[in-house]
Amino acid sequence: xxxxxxxxxxxxxxxxxxxxxxxGNQQLLADVxxxxxxxxxxxxxxxxxxxxxxxxxxxNRLLTPTRGEVIVNGRSTTSGDPIQLRRSIGWVIQESxxxxxxxxxxxxxxxxxxxxxxxxxxxxxxxxxMQLLGLDATLRTRYPHQLSGGQRQRVGVGRALAADxxxxxxxxxxxxxxxxxxxxxxxxxxxxxxxLRKTVVMVTHDVREALLLGARIALFEAGRLVGVFSRxxxxxxxxxxxxxYMAPFRDAALPI
Amino acid sequence: xxxxxxxxxGQILSLTIEHLWLVGIAIGIAVIVGVxxxxxxxxxxxxxxxxxxxxxxxxxxxxxxxxxxLLPVPWLGARAGRLAIVALVFYALLPIVRxxxxxxxxxxxxxxxxxxxMGMTDxxxxxxxxxxxxxxxxLAGIRIATVTAVGVATIAAAVGAGGLGxxxxxxxxxxxxxxxxxxxxxxxxxxxxxxxxxxxxENRLRVPRS
Numbered sequence: 509x510x511x512x513x514x515x516x517x518x519x520x521x522x523x524x525x526x527x528x529x530x531x532g533n534q535q536l537l538a539d540v541x542x543x544x545x546x547x548x549x550x551x552x553x554x555x556x557x558x559x560x561x562x563x564x565x566x567x568n569r570l571l572t573p574t575r576g577e578v579i580v581n582g583r584s585t586t587s588g589d590p591i592q593l594r595r596s597i598g599w600v601i602q603e604s605x606x607x608x609x610x611x612x613x614x615x616x617x618x619x620x621x622x623x624x625x626x627x628x629x630x631x632x633x634x635x636x637x638m639q640l641l642g643l644d645a646t647l648r649t650r651y652p653h654q655l656s657g658g659q660r661q662r663v664g665v666g667r668a669l670a671a672d673x674x675x676x677x678x679x680x681x682x683x684x685x686x687x688x689x690x691x692x693x694x695x696x697x698x699x700x701x702x703x704l705r706k707t708v709v710m711v712t713h714d715v716r717e718a719l720l721l722g723a724r725i726a727l728f729e730a731g732r733l734v735g736v737f738s739r740x741x742x743x744x745x746x747x748x749x750x751x752x753y754m755a756p757f758r759d760a761a762l763p764i
Numbered sequence: 765x766x767x768x769x770x771x772x773x774g775q776i777l778s779l780t781i782e783h784l785w786l787v788g789i790a791i792g793i794a795v796i797v798g799v800x801x802x803x804x805x806x807x808x809x810x811x812x813x814x815x816x817x818x819x820x821x822x823x824x825x826x827x828x829x830x831x832x833x834l835l836p837v838p839w840l841g842a843r844a845g846r847l848a849i850v851a852l853v854f855y856a857l858l859p860i861v862r863x864x865x866x867x868x869x870x871x872x873x874x875x876x877x878x879x880x881x882m883g884m885t886d887x888x889x890x891x892x893x894x895x896x897x898x899x900x901x902x903l904a905g906i907r908i909a910t911v912t913a914v915g916v917a918t919i920a921a922a923v924g925a926g927g928l929g930x931x932x933x934x935x936x937x938x939x940x941x942x943x944x945x946x947x948x949x950x951x952x953x954x955x956x957x958x959x960x961x962x963x964x965x966e967n968r969l970r971v972p973r974s
Contacts, residue, residue: 570881594883605878609896609971618892619882651971667882677881 520579521546521675521707522567527576529562536562539576540733542726546674547705550736551712551722553753558728560711564677567709568597580675595619598668598676598706602683605664606652612638612663613648619671637666642696658689665697669704678710682717694720715753719743727753768942776931780950783927786845786920787913787954790852794909798857799902802864803890816865819858827919830854835923848917848925855916856909863905867898899969907962914955918947928954 520543529537537559544550552560565571566578569590578585585593606615614621616637617630625633638645641662652660661681668676681697682690698721701708712718718725725742727734727749734749742750743757769776805812825833830851835841840850871894879893895902921929931947934940 568881570877591883591885594881597883599878599881601874601878601881603874605872605874607875607879607893608872622884622888664878 519546520544521581522709523579524563524566525577525579527563527566527573527578529559529566529571530574536731537566538731541576542733542736544707544709546707549701549708549710549721549723551710551718551725552728553712553715553718553722553725554728555713557730559731560713560726560728561679563728564679564709564711567675567677568594568599570594595623595671596673596675598671598673600661600664600668600676600678600681602680603660606660606667608652611649611651612643612655615652615663616666616670618667623671633670634666637669640669640700641666656689657685658693661685661693669706674707676706676708678708680711680713683712683714697721715756765942765945769946772946776928776946776950779926779928779930779947780954783914783917783929783951783954786848786852786917786925786927787910790849790913790917791856791906791910793849794853794856794860795906797853798860798905798909799864801857802861802902803868803894805861805865806868806894812865816858816862819861822854823858825854827851827855827916828922831919831923844920844923844925847923848920848927851920852913852916856913859905859908859912860902861905863901863908864898867901867905868894870901871897897971900966900971903962903966903969907959907966910958910962911955914951914958918951 523543524540527537527540528535540559540563542550552563554560562571566573567580567585569585572586580593580597607618610618613631613634617634620630620633634648635645637643638648643659643662643666647655647659652663655663661684665681668678682693685693694717701721710721719739719742722739724736724738726736727742727747729749734747735745737745737750743754745751745754801815805815831847834847834851837847840847875893875897876889879889884892917927918929918932920927921933928947928951932944932951935943935945935947
């Protein structure tokens with residue numbers, strides 16, 4: 509939470525500069541440019557295969573651009589050590605990807621442990637995060653298969669936040685949950701983000717989620733960036749792609 | 765029959781120990797070589813075919829023929845025990861390499877992606893994720909290799925490496941069933957005990973892989 513060392517609140521923490529990503533002769537991302545300011549939540553919206561997850565993975569260098577550059581904290585992702593880069597970025601994926609052989613405590617405390625924090629400090633941090641995420645203290649010694657889907661996803665968020673990264677990347681974090689649990693977690697996450705002010709990039713194909721959580725929405729279509737919109741701009745946009753997404757909400761039967 | 769066992773208990777026991785020693789050393793070497801090979805093969809598609817193929821070919825050589833083939837090899841042929849151990853290692857490699865490889869490859873990709881995404885080095889991925897989650901599979905490979913080795917080691921007596929096979933070969937030569945059984949029964953018991961004990965450890969290591 510020591511974002512004071514960033515020169516100004518609006519400085520871009522993540523920036524895509526004409527990024528193209530290709531596998532073989534298939535172009536998954538074509539000439540994409542956008543930036544995310546410190547403390548901002550950007551939602552990458554689009555249908556399956558639109559390139560949003562590819563864009564997310566370019567930020568923590570799980571992928572590297574074929575052309576162009578991704579700048580994180582003022583440095584090109586390909587210029588430094590990928591391990592250091594990834595440890596400074598929280599990573600939450602669908603179905604949480606928790607380690608099945610580790611307890612809740614061990615899962616949450618793993619990045620600090622890899623970073624060689626003293627054991628006592630790791631324990632304190634785990635307690636703190638479990639409280640923050642509304643995880644009952646009795647769950648500490650449980651294993652992922654003993655948790656509900658919602659609890660697992662909370663643990664996943666806790667694990668990503670453990671080493672207090674400035675940036676949080678989330679790949680459909682609430683996608684595998686039942687609608688009620690999903691709504692609950694979305695609300696909690698929104699209020700959590702109010703307090704923590706992380707720079708968040710979240711992938712989703714759910715417009716409701718995008719409008720609920722995204723300060724800004726980047727719409728992807730077939731590997732191209734249609735545009736980056738504020739919530740209000742998105743709701744009012746005359747762009748054909750955006751209107752497609754908003755169509756269900758114009759129908760009175762589906763209140764927003 | 766029991767009487768025969770009782771009278772020869774000293775010799776049966778010492779041959780059993782010799783048998784165990786051959787199998788133990790061979791499995792030890794096979795694990796030290798095989799597990800790292802399995803790890804390497806899980807990372808390099810390029811090495812996968814030659815290594816697994818090679819181990820497969822070794823497995824198909826008939827036991828007796830392998831002992832015979834190794835006999836003229838300079839350093840190996842000099843000592844029967846040495847030769848027997850190398851032959852046993854050859855047979856033990858395939859299940860250990862293959863199971864290590866399968867155990868690692870079969871891990872839920874989401875778990876691996878989470879591990880890499882959170883900034884694990886290749887080594888941390890191995891020690892925190894791949895080895896613990898692959899452990900039951902690796903152990904199953906070791907169990908199969910051990911049970912096989914207990915059986916194959918009886919053939920080692922053919923080249924004079926000792927072990928329980930000695931009683932069996934002697935019994936065959938003398939047409940003495942009691943002698944054959946004095947070698948075969950302890951060998952079978954060893955195989956069963958190895959299977960049960962290693963199976964129990966394997967079960968303890970099993971974790972939900974989801």
